[in-house]
Amino acid sequence: KEAKLSFVEALQSVAASSVFTTHTPVPAGNDAFSPKLMEKYFGSYVAECQIGFQDLLKLGRPWEYNEDEPFSMTILALRISRQANGVSAIHGKVSRGMWQSVWPGVPKAEIPIRHVTNGIHTFTWMAPEIRALLEKAGGVMTEEDLAKAEEWKKRVAFKDKEYWTTHQKMKLRLLQFVRANVRTQRLRNGARPAEIRETDQMLDPKALTIGFARRFATYKRAALLFRDLDKLAQIVNDPARPVQFLFAGKSHPADEGGKKLIQQIVQISQLPQFKDRIVFVENYDFNVARHLYHGCDVWLNNPTRPLEASGTSGEKVITSGCLNFSVRDGWWDEAFDGTNGWAIGDDTFRLEPEVQDEFDSFSIYEILKHEIVPLYFDQDGDGVPKRWIERVRRSLLTIGPVYNTSRMVADYAGEFYRRAAEKGRMFAESGWKKSKELAVWKDKVRLAWGKVRANAVTWNGSIRTTMNVGDTVPVTANVFLGDLQAEEVAVEAYLKAVEPGGTSKVVRLEPQGEVKDGWQGYGGRVSVEDSGNFKFNVRIRPSHPSLTQAHELRLIAWAE
DSSP, X not given: OTTOOOHHHHHHHHHHTOEEEOOOSSGGGSOEEOHHHHHHHHHHHHHHXXXXXXXXXXXXXXXXXXXXXXXXXXXXXXXXXXXXXXXXXXXXXXHXXXXXXXXXXXXXXXXXXXXXXXXXXXXXXXXXXXXXXXXXXXXXXXXXXTTOHHHHHHHOOOOHHHHHHHHHXXXXXXXXXXXXXXXXXXXXXXXXXXXXXXXXXXXXTTSEEEEEESOOOGGGOTTGGGSOHHHHHHHHTOSSXXXXXXXXXXXXXXXXXXXXXXXXXXHHHTSGGGTTTEEXXXXXXXXXXHHHHHHOSEEEEOOOTTOOSOOOHHXXXXXXXXXXXXXXXXXXXXXXXXXXEEEESOSOOOSOHHHHHHHHHHXXXXXXXXXXXXXXXXXXXXXOOHHHHHHHHHHHHHHTTTXXXXXXXXXXXIIIIHHHHHHHHHHHHHHHHHHHHHHHHHHHHHHHGGGOEEEEEEESBOSEEEEOXXXXXXXXXXXXXXXXXXXXXXXXXXXXXXXXXXXXXXEEXXXXXXXXXXXXXXXXXXXXXXXXXXXXXXXXXXXXXXXXXXXXXXXXXXXX
């Protein structure tokens, strides 16, 4: 209002200076509202903005929609932010496919959603005892040290026995905390005196202790461990190598599925074969989480791949020496290297949930039985598991310097925020001159785009052909721009490998020769970096120096 800009003019500046971080790829993470509800609450707002109500609805809808199409908050954010990101590499890839309808005709690989993998504030979650141990080995550790691999390397030279003694003390503190939690619960529920006294002895400090704590959203599969109770009972009740599980978490009050998962775990924990081997810790909060992070030996995480945007609990536990045992989703798919924890299942996607659950639960039992449990109980004469501690070192060395907020904020600043700030300043200069100019230019392009087309594409070969590394392909095409000028478009050759997941390449073509009856020739050469079968085509898209995204106007014309 103060700048006396129209809504569309202001949108150019706001969008160019905004960054949107998208949410978990499940419906609960992407709110959508009916047109009637939007009109109820935003009817007066559109009048204030001097736009029509349908203009507002378009901002929250895919390119093609019907009159009852809900208003998506995620689509709105993608339309009014020129930069967007997921919070892990997988999440970025999934989001590009999930929201491709916002950029019709644009190849999935070019959908402008990138990623910055989440990180945690290390010193908030690191146990003071572990920090003291690291600093004893390599000197005081500062915030600046956290993102430097060489600084972590200096500090993991702690003595095995000293680390193990420290870890066992933290584990005992966790078990005492859980006992008090269960005792309070039983007192409140009117348990018999004998049941209350039993809490003093429940849980074994010598047992391998595995933690699971998070939101009880159904896609996180909290009950996956219990698909085969007989196998699980054999694992936890081995007298020579006992194992115990601690669960904690809450579900959304309206999430009936999540609440049923909690009920199921509590009921299973009360079965005779799982007494003192499976415990649910109630009233999940930061304090409960911190005790679990500090005292557990292994951290279990088994969401349905690829629905975990990032996950951060596994990043928090490593700071205190706990090892990850997780599905290769979110951050763990990037961090796992075979030596710093364990991966459940493999890195494939299965469409049938039942098949995926069966496959992953089998993997959990097998890895526990044949890898994790034997490694933990492979202890020397002093009861120190040296090979286990070596894996703890690898976890600290490979995960500590990367999955922290120091690195994360640097990534956001370098990849997104600085560019957004520069764009914001550019559009605000000279009384918002570029904002006004870009709004006018976009209207012009939209009106003229229906006439834009390309044909007579020629390649050094057929439309689909086999090529070898180092080949260079000459490309030509005829382009009709109608009322647009050559500098207002980008004409590009597009090369795409045929095999699933194949790479693509885009090369800009340049005008050649004279314009004849409105048709302009374009040409160029495309070099090939990989051998294989490829598809070719030529396309046209709008181009302007003030655009932030290559496909900002969602207009693209492919050659006929």
